[in-house]
Structure formats: structure tokens, C-alpha cells
Amino acid sequence: MSEREAFELTPKEGDFAKWFDEVLFKSEILDERYPVKGMYVWLPYGYQIMEAVMSIMERLLRQTGHKRVYFPGVVPKSVLSREFEFIKGFQDSVYWITELGTKPSPEPLALRPTSEAIMYEVLSKWIQSYADLPLKIYQIVPVYRFETKATRPLIRVREIAFFKEAHTFHATLEEAAEQVKEGVEIYKKFYDELLVPYLVVKTLPWDTFPGAKYNIDLITVMPDGKALELGSVINFGDLFAKTYDLTYMDENGQKRYVNTCSYGISERSLAAIIAIHGDNKGLKLPPKIAPVQVVVIPIPKVGEKESVLRKAREVYERLKEAGIRVKLDDSEERPGYKYYKWDMKGVPLKVDIGSQEVQGGYVSVARRDRVERTKIPDERLIEGIMEELSKYEQALREQANEYLASRVARVKTFDEIRQAIQEGKIAGFGWCGREECAHTMEEEIGYGILGYEENILSGNEETCIVCGEPAPHVAWIGRSY
Numbered sequence: 001m002s003e004r005e006a007f008e009l010t011p012k013e014g015d016f017a018k019w020f021d022e023v024l025f026k027s028e029i030l031d032e033r034y035p036v037k038g039m040y041v042w043l044p045y046g047y048q049i050m051e052a053v054m055s056i057m058e059r060l061l062r063q064t065g066h067k068r069v070y071f072p073g074v075v076p077k078s079v080l081s082r083e084f085e086f087i088k089g090f091q092d093s094v095y096w097i098t099e100l101g102t103k104p105s106p107e108p109l110a111l112r113p114t115s116e117a118i119m120y121e122v123l124s125k126w127i128q129s130y131a132d133l134p135l136k137i138y139q140i141v142p143v144y145r146f147e148t149k150a151t152r153p154l155i156r157v158r159e160i161a162f163f164k165e166a167h168t169f170h171a172t173l174e175e176a177a178e179q180v181k182e183g184v185e186i187y188k189k190f191y192d193e194l195l196v197p198y199l200v201v202k203t204l205p206w207d208t209f210p211g212a213k214y215n216i217d218l219i220t221v222m223p224d225g226k227a228l229e230l231g232s233v234i235n236f237g238d239l240f241a242k243t244y245d246l247t248y249m250d251e252n253g254q255k256r257y258v259n260t261c262s263y264g265i266s267e268r269s270l271a272a273i274i275a276i277h278g279d280n281k282g283l284k285l286p287p288k289i290a291p292v293q294v295v296v297i298p299i300p301k302v303g304e305k306e307s308v309l310r311k312a313r314e315v316y317e318r319l320k321e322a323g324i325r326v327k328l329d330d331s332e333e334r335p336g337y338k339y340y341k342w343d344m345k346g347v348p349l350k351v352d353i354g355s356q357e358v359q360g361g362y363v364s365v366a367r368r369d370r371v372e373r374t375k376i377p378d379e380r381l382i383e384g385i386m387e388e389l390s391k392y393e394q395a396l397r398e399q400a401n402e403y404l405a406s407r408v409a410r411v412k413t414f415d416e417i418r419q420a421i422q423e424g425k426i427a428g429f430g431w432c433g434r435e436e437c438a439h440t441m442e443e444e445i446g447y448g449i450l451g452y453e454e455n456i457l458s459g460n461e462e463t464c465i466v467c468g469e470p471a472p473h474v475a476w477i478g479r480s481y
Contacts (some may be wrong), residue, residue, distance in 0.1 A: 038151035038158030154271035197404035201451025225424030283346025426478030430471030432464035
């Protein structure tokens with residue numbers, strides 16, 4: 001097998017699903033060969049990436065007053081079942097523990113499918129007075145859902161390994177509404193840092209969590225033309241408070257129900273990064289989450305190994321001292337193999353050092369997104385590397401924005417919607433807001449409405465594509481995961 005063949009991928013544009021599976025394995029993110037469907041082994045490199053992703057989210061949460069907690073991973077059926085009245089068929093997706101050792105469990109216990117029931121049972125004892133509000137907490141935990149649809153690594157799984165769920169508690173519905181805005185801004189900043197482009201949409205009222213006030217989603221479009229939900233922010237109002245008797249005494253001594261919000265993300269965030277930025281060489285990781293930001297590759301000729309390795313080690317030490325995540329690849333593998341390997345892993349910069357670099361007093365730098373090499377003088381090493389990382393990050397950002405623009409289409413006819421979806425896009429159209437028009441659209445096109453941008457059209461700027469009445473909203477329709 002040649003060096004190239006060892007890292008060869010199915011073309012992304014030909015079979016995205018196969019490319020995605022291959023790049024996860026060959027870049028050493030996941031091993032899918034676990035004997036339970038929908039559950040995967042996280043390899044060290046993939047785990048490092050997800051830790052970096054979640055560290056960005058944790059920073060944003062802490063900056064806005066959220067505190068990290070941990071609640072147990074099992075919940076009694078008697079507690080969880082209070083949610084069943086809201087979600088039809090919810091219990092069909094739950095993993096149940098019915099035996100404890102060799103004996104039947106006195107009561108079935110559920111592996112955490114989500115944490116409202118687990119948390120609120122206890123929080124009703126924490127929150128007593130208006131002085132205890134607002135309360136903003138989060139945890140990063142695995143959750144388990146028996147997905148009956150076809151499972152996909154990172155996208156549709158039965159064990160969500162990195163589920164960040166934030167839960168907030170407020171005295172009034174107005175305060176909860178402000179918290180939703182904050183939650184959306186947190187997610188926008190998060191995905192901006194990850195260089196993932198998105199649309200912010202509101203879920204259709206009849207598709208919102210039963211009993212909740214409203215739901216805001218961030219969505220993107222994958223290379224196969226399917227929309228992917230990146231994160232969701234829900235205003236539950238006092239729905240769960242009434243279910244779990246979550247009350248407080250206000251300033252006048254009146255007992256009132258708490259208003260709650262919830263918002264979560266998962267490893268789908270990494271799926272979007274891989275899918276949008278990756279190419280037929282493998283990953284292209286943003287510098288902020290790359291476990292290795294720079295790889296130093298010595299390329300010595302016969303008789304020059306000592307001087308080349310000496311400079312390579314010096315460059316490695318200087319970059320390391322500057323706080324750059326750097327790897328010195330002084331293995332015995334051929335240079336070509338090393339290039340393919342580190343391109344597959346999405347390392348932003350490769351630094352070549354050979355006899356010419358030693359004699360010339362510079363290093364040769366190749367960005368992951370370009371073939372051309374840049375010469376950086378030794379005396380400008382740190383500054384030059386930082387500049388190249390910044391240029392690379394900006395290039396990925398611009399490419400991502402251009403990518404999303406190519407995957408969405410604003411349309412005005414049914415035929416234009418069909419054409420857009422056939423071309424691997426999602427379609428946005430003027431919508432009056434009436435439920436019957438939305439249902440007509442879904443029945444006519446054969447796909448669901450993904451959400452809508454509320455009140456972004458004014459006057460008679462546009463009419464509803466179904467009924468012809470003035471359309472204040474833009475609704476998006478297309479295929480989805």
C-alpha cells in the first residue's frame with residue numbers, strides 16, 4: 001500500500017456519508033466497531049477535540065453566570081413518568097434498568113434521557129424564595145436515547161457522550177424570555193468561534209415541546225443537503241414547575257411557580273465542523289480546537305540529519321514556550337507519509353525544516369487549506385506562525401460563510417423550492433404564519449418546515465407562497481436529520 005492509499009478517502013462530493021465515516025476513523029476521532037448499535041468509542045485525538053469544543057462553551061456559560069453541577073444519571077420511573085404526559089411516545093426511547101444485580105429492581109430506573117425530571121425533583125427543595133432566583137446551572141453528561149431511526153456517528157446516536165444542558169430558573173416569564181435571548185447569543189458566539197455557519201429559526205408553534213412557550217433553534221446545512229439542528233433554546237414557562245411543584249415566595253409573600261428555560265448542544269457541533277470544513281484529505285480543524293496547531297517535520301538529507309534535527313527541536317521548543325500546541329514528528333516515516341497523516345488529522349500548519357531552511361535561516365510553512373508554502377525568518381518565528389494561524393482561521397470563516405450561502409435559497413414558487421432541495425439546499429419562502437398554509441406546504445413538498453425567521457419582512461415586501469396574503473415571516477423547508 002502506498003503512502004497515499006493509506007489515507008485515501010471516498011470523495012466527499014460523491015458519497016458524503018461514506019466519506020464522513022471514513023474520516024472519523026482515519027483521523028482517529030471515533031472507532032465505530034463497538035458491539036452496541038449507536039454507541040461509539042472516543043479515541044484520544046477525538047476526545048481532545050471535544051474537550052476543546054466544550055471548553056469554549058464552558059467559558060461562555062461561566063461568563064454569563066452559569067454554574068456547573070452534576071446530577072445522577074438514573075431517575076425512578078415514577079419521577080420521569082410525569083414527563084410522559086407532554087411527550088407522546090417518549091417512554092419508547094428510554095433505556096430502563098429493571099434488574100439490580102440478580103434481583104428485580106423495586107422500581108424501574110431510567111438511564112438519563114434528559115435531566116428535567118432528575119434536576120427539578122431536587123431543585124424544588126433548593127428554591128424557596130425570590131432571593132434564590134435567578135438560578136443558572138449546567139452539566140456536561142452522557143444521555144441515552146433509544147433512537148429507532150438509522151443511527152449516524154455524532155449525528156444520531158443512542159449514547160450522546162457530550163451533552164451540555166443548561167437549565168435556568170426565573171421569577172417571571174419576562175425574565176425567562178430575556179434568558180432565551182442570552183442563550184441564543186451564547187450559542188451564536190460559540191458557533192462563531194467554531195467557524196460553523198448557521199441560521200437562527202423559531203420552531204413552529206405546533207412542533208414546539210408540548211406546553212412550552214416557544215423554542216429557538218440554530219441550524220446549518222450538511223454537504224448532503226440535510227439540515228442539522230446545532231442547538232435548541234426552550235422557554236418552558238411554568239410547565240415543569242407545575243409538574244414538579246417548583247415554587248417560590250415572592251416579595252409579597254405570595255406563592256408562585258418558577259419559570260424555566262433549557263438549552264443543550266452535543267457532539268453534533270463537531271459533526272458540523274468536520275462536514276463543512278473537511279475535504280478529501282481529511283479534517284480541517286479551526287486552530288482553537290486543534291489538539292495540534294503546528295506540526296514540525298524535519299526533512300534531513302544524508303549527512304545533514306544532526307543539523308536539521310537540532311533546528312527542528314529548537315523550533316519546537318520556541319513554539320511550545322510561546323503557548324502554541326506543537327508536535328515534533330521526528331519519526332522514521334517518510335515525509336510524504338507524515339504530510340498525509342497530519343493533513344488527515346486537520347493540523348492547521350505544517351512546518352518543514354530541511355537543509356535549505358537550516359542554511360537560509362528560515363522555516364517553510366504550509367497551511368492546511370493551501371498548497372503554497374510561506375517562508376518565515378527564524379527571528380520572526382513566533383510572530384509569523386501566529387499570523388499564519390490567524391490567516392488560516394479567517395480563510396476557514398470566509399469559506400464557511402460562502403458554503404452556507406451556497407446551501408440556502410430564497411424562493412417564491414413551489415417549483416423553486418423543489419429545485420433548491422434537488423440541488424442540496426434548503427429553501428426559504430414568505431409565510432403568513434397560518435398553520436394551514438404550513439401544512440399545505442409540507443404536504444405539497446414532502447418535507448417538514450425546519451423553522452422560521454419571525455417578523456423579518458415588512459409591509460407588502462413579500463406574500464405568502466401558499467395563500468398570497470402578506471408574509472411577515474420567512475420559513476425554511478428541506479430535508480433534515
